[in-house]
Amino acid sequence: MKPRVRFAPSPTGYLHIGGARTALWNWLYARRLGGTFVLRIEDTDQERSTPESVKAILDGLNWLGIDWDEGPGKGGPYPPYFQMEKLKRYHDVAEQLIAEGKAYRDYTTEEETAQLRRDFAASKGLTDKDDLRKAGFKYSSPWREKTEKLEKPFVVRFKLQPKGERIGFDDLVLGRLEKPDDDLDDFVLLRTDGIPLYNFSCVVDDHDMAITHVGRGQEHINSTYSQVALYLALGWQQPVFAHFPLILGQNNEKLSKRKHPEADVMAHQRAGVLPHALLNFICRLGWSHGNDELFTRAQLVEFFDFADVGKTNGVWNAQKLLSINEHWIKTTPPTEIAATLVPYLKALEVDAAADAKLESAVKAFAPRAKTLVDMAQSIKPYYARGVTLDAAAAAKHLDATGKDMLTRARAKLAALPEWTAPVIDPIVDVIATETGAKKGAIAQPLRVAATGGTTSPGIGDTLALLGRDETMLRIDAALGS
């Protein structure tokens, strides 16, 4: 049977790194097995959900190349894919549960439960919510055993009926997970305004959408027990669960939007990371395929399996991401990199087309750039007219002997029949032989004249990139300095 998996983000901000990895792993699983990847928007938190966030999440997934078979913009056989569009369905399921005595209407107001908390706190001499938890505060509804229907607002609560047994499930990553069933409490299914809460809508939707495997972060383990209780009460078949280890920030806490800027997927685009590099990196964070580190997209699809996901949380390692980015910048065809690079150059006010010149520039700088931002910055001077000489570099390399070498080089360059790196490069050797000078004594003055500084790609590549006219212009300017 082909698996049906899903990614179900709540649109309360940008696409989070953890979410992206969850999406990726589910997507990979579906792709490898020829299954279906569903995108469902869990927008029931009306306080925080926004259309902009929906767009941000879709944009993030698109940038990473994670496409969905069913969901927003695609439709599918189990609509709607936005939870707020199926309120009636949740209501019906809740009513069914009430009718069967498996849920009840709780007319206690929010203010009353808050008062209960305050009373409890006062009796124990406590103050905040955290203290209450530690002291074991537990809400118990007076409406639990009642069935009458009043003309008052109510929430629908699930009526847990613990048997003193253990409740649990077989997790694809963690193995058998269990806890005592009396550890669960009567969680809310429907709020006063009729909008469902996560534990409820999630179960209804996963069932309605015929989801076979639920892969999500370990932070959901405890809610899974509640959801299992719901599946049992509803008599629905449970999906297979797979709980993924968390991605931690440098401070060892779960990567969060507030504390960790790197949690934003698109921040990496802005930083000049290739989407595939990010994909490669996050996929390998918590999953492995032997000692392999670098994977093409096809290999990821070929190798990925929930069974190879690890159990331990992983710490975000920006340097490793950069090194992986470096690798893909180096190995992706220059044409592709050039096209991707155009907007980064634009941001630096360089209007470059993805043409032959830019491709050569990419070839020259690919082994030298960690990010596309780096690369754009390095390439920018090659699109300028003239260059400002770095004072220290000029002082060191453009003294009398330096200028003498430069003059010799200029004469030879001017006589060149062709302006390409292989033709330009030997000039350094020729002058070295003629004068007995070291290559560096020739190449460095040339480099300073051409680039203003002491570092650049090989001198042939550098001058070829600049073009004959621009090179001559800069040499003359340096000679006249």
Add this chain to the structure above:
RNA sequence: GGCCCCAUCAUCUAGUGGCCCAGGAUACGGCCCUUUCAAGGCUGUUACGCGGGUUCGAAUCCCGCUGGGGUCACCA
């Protein structure tokens, strides 16, 4: 605090009882290459949290401790 999950280098990880006085990658150091800077090649330092078992033999299995993380809403 209750409950739940986890535990190999600084970090990501390989490892499913002998092939491991623990391998790869990143980072860090050295050497080589070299007209600069990179890249590349070679190489070095660094880990099985602790204590008990089981076994001829444990990083691998069991127990305890310790440590880390998650979760306890009319958020998801």
